[in-house]
Amino acid sequence: MKENNTVRIEKKLGDKDLILETGKIAKKSGGAVLVQYGETIVLVTAVISPTAREDQGFVPLTVDYRERAYAAGKIPGGFFKREGRPSDAEILSSRLIDRSIRPLFPKGFRNEIQVIATVLSASESNQPAILALVGASLALSISGLPFIELMGGVRIGRIKEEFVFNPRDDELEQSELNLVVVGNKEGLMMVEGQADKLGEEVILKAFREGHSYIKKVIEIEEEFVSLIKKEKREFPLYEVEEELREKVIGFAQAQVEAIDKDWDKKKKEAELEKLKEEVLGKFLCDYPGKESEFLDVLNELKKKRMRELIIKEGKRWDLRGMDEVRPISCEVGILPRVHGSGLFTRGGTQALVVTTLGSSADEQRINGLQKEEISKAFMFHYNFLPFSTGEARFLRGPGRREIGHGSLAEKALLPILPESNSFPYTIRLVSDILESNGSSSMASVCGGSLSLMDAGVPISEPVAGVGIGLIKEEDKTVVLTDIQGMEDHLGDMDFKVAGTKEAITALQLDIKISGVDIQVLEEALNKAKKARAFILEQMKMVIKESRPQLSDHAPRITTLSIPFDKISSLIGPGGKVIKGIIKETGAQIDIDDVEGKVTVSSLIAEGGEKALAMIKGIIRDPEVGEIYTGKVRRITDFGAFVEIAPGKEGLVHVSQLSNKFIKNVSDAVKVGDEIKVKLIKIDEFGRLNLSKKEAEEH
Secondary structure, eight states: OEETTEEEEEEEETTEEEEEEESSSOTTSSEEEEEEETTEEEEEEEEEEEEEOTTOSSOOEEEEEEEOGGGGTOOOOSSSOSOOSOOHHHHHHHHHHHHHHGGGSOTTOOEEEEEEEEEEEOBTTBOHHHHHHHHHHHHHHTTTOSSOOOOEEEEEEEETTEEEESOOHHHHHHOSEEEEEEEOSSSEEEEEEEEEEEOHHHHHHHHHHHHHHHHHHHHHHHHHHHTOOOOOOOOOOOOOOHHHHHHHHHHHHHHHHTOOTTSOHHHHHHHHHHHHHHHHHHHTTTSTTOHHHHHHHHHHHHHHHHHHHHHHHOOOTTOOOTTOOOOEEEEEOOOTTSSEEEEEEETTEEEEEEEEEEOGGGOEEEOSSSSSOEEESEEEEEEEOGGGGTOOOOOOSOOHHHHHHHHHHHHHHGGGSOOTTTSOOEEEEEEEEEEOSSOHHHHHHHHHHHHHHHHTOOOSSOOEEEEEEEEEETTEEEEEESOOHHHHHHSSEEEEEEEOSSOEEEEEEEESSSOBOHHHHHHHHHHHHHHHHHHHHHHHTTOSSOOSSOOTTSOEEEEEEOOGGGHHHHHOGGGHHHHHHHHHHOOEEEEETTTTEEEEEESSHHHHHHHHHHHHHHHSOOOTTOEEEEEEEEEETTEEEEEEETTEEEEEEGGGSOSSOOSOGGGTOOTTOEEEEEEEEEOTTOOEEEEHHHHHHO
16 A cells, blocks of 8 residues: 555554555655554664765664653653663663674675664554564665565464464463574574473474564565665675785785694684784785774684684684583682672683572562563673773673673573572572683573572572584585684574573574574584583582572571551551561561562571561461560559560550569569560450460469
8 A cells, every 4th residue: 555655564464464664754764664563563764874984894783672651651760751771671672683684784884774663652462572673674675775685573482382473471471482583584593582491392393483474574574665666775895905905815825724723722823813913014014004904804814714624624723523512610609708609611711600689679670661560580690891801991881792691691590490489589690701702691501500509599400501603605514512702703603502401491593694594403402402411410510409508698588478457557657567677676578568478588597587476476366365475665553565566565464463462563574674475365445464474374
């Protein structure tokens, strides 16, 4: 359907229509597409700068995914009442789109590209990130780029052994799988997801069915693009000056090719470093300011030689076998004051992961487009420190990469954590990367398992992770186990797979070629399973299972359910009762008035036990004949008032203070004394009559 310059199509996809529209709004952008599914609408725009950036060594692509609060009928919280910095969820969606479209650009493309996805209307039934991904593919395609290949995406859930495509929020809560799959017609290009301990065969079936769904999405995209008449633009690709290239190749190629397949990694790297200095010394005077171009040519030669060794001679750069995992060492309990710690080293990658336990008050509150605020009781934070790669640079807050790696590790470990009703703790893990040479996120997963077990968190079983790579030359492919940094940088795939010995809990796939066949991914998953089993055995040598007790430094937390009509009694007027318990015991008390649950946490066991006893005293109705330990609050001429529970006082008449005659009440008890009393009567007005002498006789 076309009106004026507007192009719009509606096609059935699943149980709803997928609506695509362009030409109506945001017309000054290079390409703008409205994507609608159900009540969710996302505007995706693409703008490409007319000139190239000469100083850029990679595709200058920026992707921003933003959610407007009005899309869900909300007003943002906070003092300013407007959207601020992007949330973690928005950053993760931005990364998802970026990682999907970046491989579409050819080598040497240096014009700046900005893709912005804005959620204009949001329904809980349709998650907008997938629509934004489809919109990005279309916006780039109609922006005049001659080389953009259409791609599509789908989110896959699994409920009662049946796959669900683009599941609703409530369906995802029941699902044992939350997997995003992106691909073109030939194969998959990006995968990211979490599984509740599912086998490789289930994941592969999800890949296949997801790819079939993606082909349907691409067919709709192709029909939409065919209706838009827009000239393709010319974009010159960056290339090293031919004369300079020939001179560097003539000088360096023979030396790079002479790198012996049996030299160890250090000797290979030393030879290349020496060659780099020779090239710069020989040519920099004749070609000032061209250092980056020299290095580009040398990098191409290095890449060619690395891949040649693998494909033709079956030798990796560090002499490992294709399925060999780098040397592993594990340690636990290395930090005496923390609740749990694990140090995991694999080759040149090292992660220190620390566990901290807290109460429900430490949960992360997330207020997004959902109807209600979400609370997270498990957090994994990843920090990439500059010295881990031998660099000196400013320390800043977590970037998109750090947030993405932390999220992946969090997904990997979540399925092995205990249920909150049996382990009512908020758990925070922090991974500090101390050395980095490939798969630091997977090292964080391994270190996370070690740290959780050291902390005494009763996990169901440990989890490990490994990075799987790919070298593809013409019709020959080689799948590599446990890739190091260079094999990631100069290879064709980075497939991170985490899980237990028998099942997958999280995975993430990025590729640099145009789609990868599912058969290759099947081989990669099988190799990852073998590698996980090996890594888990190495971890088991240090710690087999969770420690039976928590660290002495961890808080002791107990939960109990209370009747809803007792909550106000526990809180007291103006919070007087609960504040009094906290002051007296030093415990922290949190009340969930929705579920009727009280959580008591204390660093000192005695304080927690005392607080718990006081709470039980409040919620339990006094019973005649019961003996209580109470505190004398007031003294009168006729007796003493004793508080047997916060907010519950009774009178010990002077005649009930002792078997002996007492002239003055103060001769028997004083304000502040703790005494045992027996409840002997509750009168018609609900007043408690207590006896000290009967309690002593008991």
